[in-house]
Amino acid sequence: MTDVRLERPVTCDQLRAFLAGLDTMIDPGKLRDDTRFTDAGADSLDFFNVLTSIHAATGVEIPDQDVPLVNTLAGLAAYLTDRMA
Amino acid sequence: MARLRTRRFSVGDEAALNDVYLHFVSDRWPNAARSLPLMRWLWYESPAGPADSWLVEAENADGSWRIVGHHGLCPMRFTLGDVDLVCGKTTNTFLMPEFRSEFVYLRFEQQCLAEVRSKYDITYSNAPGVTRLRQALGYVKHDSWIELEHGSARFDLATRGVMRLVQHRRHAPWTQLARAWRTIALQTARRPPFSLVEYSPDEAAASAFFSDFWPQARGEAGLSPRRDVADLSWRYWKRPGARVATLVHTWASGARAFALVDVAYPYNFSLLDFFVTPMRADLLDAFLDALFCWSLQRGALTLRFGTTASGQPAHFMDVFRKRMRPHPMSRWRAPSDFVYRVSPAGHAAGLKIPAWNVTDFVVVERPITSPSPSSTHGVQ
Secondary structure (H helix, E strand, C coil): CCCCCCCCCCCHHHHHHHHHCCCCCCCHHHCCCCCEHHHHCCCHHHHHHHHHHHHHHHCCCCCHHHHHHHCEHHHHHHHHHHHCC | CCCEEEEECCCCCHHHHHHHHHHHHHCCCCCCCCCHHHHHHHHHCCCCCCCEEEEEEEECCCCCEEEEEEEEEEEEEEEECCEEEEEEEECCCEECHHHCCCCCHHHHHHHHHHHCCCCCCEEEEEEECCHHHHHCCCCEEEEEEEEEEECCCCCHHHHHHHHHHHHCCCCCCHHHHHHHHHHHHHHHCCCCCCCCEEECHHHHHHCHHHHCHHHHHHHHCCEEECCCHHHHHHHHHCCCCCCEEEEEEECCCCCEEEEEEECCCCCEEEEEEEEEECCCHHHHHHHHHHHHHHHHHCCCCEEEEEEECCCCCHHHHHHHHHHCEECCCCCCCCCEEEEEEECHHHHHCCCCCCCECCCHHHCCCCCCCCCCCCCCCCCC
């Protein structure tokens, strides 16, 4: 688990710091804003862990139909900024 | 970006799912093939009931839907002493690569498990590379799959080498070499104390031998696939396209043993399942002698056997390791882990999992009529 807090407006750099604290195969340093997580080495478990950790940290649950919107840093940042209290 | 949805498999989906499955695995296993009757056998005919099967679909431009992913559980009857269990074997799990950024597969499988939480006591899986994923769903690793093979009592390495030569060169002079070598191996084989009785599938199903075998043997088997006539019939004797020899022996003392051997490939047979009761090492040793001799007489140069390192009692593994050798590529192949998950229903029943008694029986969907029976077809 990561100690990084996500605050509005959520930025890509915040998310990189957040991901760096998770146990995944993603290298946040190599993740561009518009790179899909799976193209950066994430497998199904990593993607699952990211979304689960985001939910735990922010209270924002991402339903299945919105998954294509959050599969990049930029998409995820915009999504969370819209929905976080 | 296509819309995605999930739904339960329904009757009539077989052809579409089978096509997609074969297309998905064809890159990794070019020889992968599965007929529709075989698929229907797997989906519908288990004594434990039809498979649970879920589809992931993507919407086409014309509003129709196509299958892009699947998760399945094939119900298998197991026993643990006097207790009857229903275990689910993961089957044909896949998601097309282009959708892995659009769909959280693990959440989907988590939902599938929740739907059937009351049906299965345990679910299990045996596939390379999925342990990490499935551990996130509560699966624990039991062990890794191992493959052993036996060539001959003497010149074992050479015999296994000849099998590999002729495996990919099924023409003269290699087949002549194989036949000549088999004659030599037969001459130098340990003489078994008895010969095995061979049943046809129909004879086996109707035999007195199997009618009461499992009720007597199950008490010492630990956690084990059920080997009643109905289970063996489905798994082997009535399986579409299977060529399985059923071999039995009864000792004067009343001890019994059987073996089910895939004989589809002429030079390399596979021991798919066996059981010796009582589970004594000396009985197994003598039974293997008879089995190895029978295999040679039937034309096979080698006999392979798959299990996990702890999937047999320790004294049985001692015998297997003494009489058989690891597959030569085992050092370089990624292991297939055997992982399992006790369901909420299993936990509620207080299920305590001892060692599993494991043979190819538990890998229900693995094709058994191929030149390389040690390969697994399809993610599991």
